[in-house]
Amino acid sequence: MTGLYRMMVRIRAFENAAEAASQGGVSAYGKAADGTARVRGPLHLSTGQEAVPAGACAHLRREDYLTSTHRGHGHTLAKGADLGRMMGELFGRATGFNGGKGGSMHIADFSVGMLGANGVVAAGLPIAVGAAHAQKLQGRDAITVCFFGDGAINRGPFLEALNWAGAYRLPVLFVCEDNRWSATTASGPMTSGPGASARAHSLGLPTLQVDGNDVQAVHEAAGRLVAEVRGGAGPRLLQALTYRVKGHVSVDLAGYRDPAELQAALQTDPIARARRRCLALEPDERVWNAIDAQAEQEVAAALAAAEAAPWPTADQAFTDVQTTGAGQWH
């Protein structure tokens, strides 16, 4: 429980700081003296959804793969990525994971098997299937986990990927973060039938549904499915019911949503719930406060390092495009 709590708190602290440093931000790392925000462009926060990556990724090893969505900070941290290099990337600095080329929407850390966040909804599913297929072909004892949203299940690649994974019995766990919203549209009315697990079921994939704001429940369910996938039983799908607390992107105040819905959802905040459970196990508040403080310190250090880090140089725009033909820029 301690590890799960620590991961959720880290994700929240990271994203709170990133939000403050983004366009709407007000902290010291908000608007810089030159009037620009430190974190630019679309920033998709997973506030309130932390239990899903924390619970699911706790079962993963470094050599397992992960694909992610546009809302990928939590997944990346939970897979073991370095928080400082992530902040560097959000700041667009040379020290970031992608050297400032990608930013928040394309956060990635291949060194821990995190194959990338994605700006295209559902694009991660076929990529996960390919990674899992490679793992199988190469006889590796590793699996792939693929996160996606409830909106993604309406795109063709969702069905195509699940079918393929089932047909080849690939070692992949699909995790639907069902947060009830797709940009400014509620997902329910746009989805025919009961959603992700029913569709997976119709393709022959065993599934579980879980309260995605209960980290222990996610941990248990994911543990079962990961063990089956690792054991060679074929693909599985986990549907985690959670809630998107913030707007779609950091600048979106979500005025289209009924405030009562948000208020109700806030009652089930996964970190508050985990904290209550933690206190039942260890009543000394100081133990848990220390974990909170440690996350804040780590994030503060990351912010300071990102702020001090150099920008990429202009010639970096021309690197890593391709090898054949490189240098012929026009």
Added chain:
Amino acid sequence: MALKPSPAGDTALRTLSYAQAAALAVQREMEADTHVVVLGEDVGRGGIFGQYQGLQQRFGAQRVIDTPISEAAIMGAGVGMALAGLRPVVEMRVVDFALCGLDELVNQAAKNRFMFGGQGRVPLVARLPIGIWDSSAAQHSQSLEAWFAHLPGLTVVCPSTAQDNHSLLRAALQCGDPVVYMEHKTLWGQPGEVDESLAVPLGRAAVRREGGDLTLVSWSRQALVCEEACAQLARQGIHAGLIDLRTLWPWDRETVLGACARSGRLLVVHEAVQAAGFGAEIAASAAEATGCRVRRLGAPRIPVGYAPVLEAQSRVSADQIVATAREMLA
């Protein structure tokens, strides 16, 4: 082509943003023709850029249709609706996501009329916004207009002003064949005077500036950068003519080639990657027809980066245009 007149009494100039001008165009066409419908993600709330603001309230959810995140189905359904007698406006948010519905646009919409011997017509307008969207990196900033100009069966429109966005969108909705309508993401808020009674036919360029020393040809946001460059050149005693193409296919050969024949020098400028860009088509046509000197300026063949210094490498600045123009005159 004769365009339908606008409703009487609404000819006064008013200042609208590029997005509002487009919303008004759709509104007017929906009023004039009950076959016009809109479909796409988040259009009910006005579209993510406000380019459908107020339309669902006015015309109802049957005509301004919110869809799942299902680009292939949105585009394909647009083709089907068109074949069945409707005139759909198909919203893709950004051209990058239209790639998820490419078969439906390229193999279905563009080919239907020819392939079935003229039995079918596909009068749909696919809105595929282009251009660098600040700090949105490689999957949200592409300018892919040349791809679509390459395809027989498609009309391609790239407006740069509020007036043109109003008039050309109306013309596109009256066109009768599939139109790829490409607005620029950083122009949505750009204000301009709009005269509803002003009809702008597809395929006609705008001469933004007369000048006999050389001819600049551009479109979309880059045409505005060219205006800046022309002003700088004028202060240096160089009189550059500027043609805003507005429609890429069919492009206005008469206006462009006439100006090139008079000035003897053509500089084509676009935001898209220069290699295999549409500038090559214009430059080659002008050289063939008039023997004039030609130059092109576009982005290097690199993905758009996130960090400001990287992103800047993909922008063509007014200074670069001025320098190239001066070289051509030296």
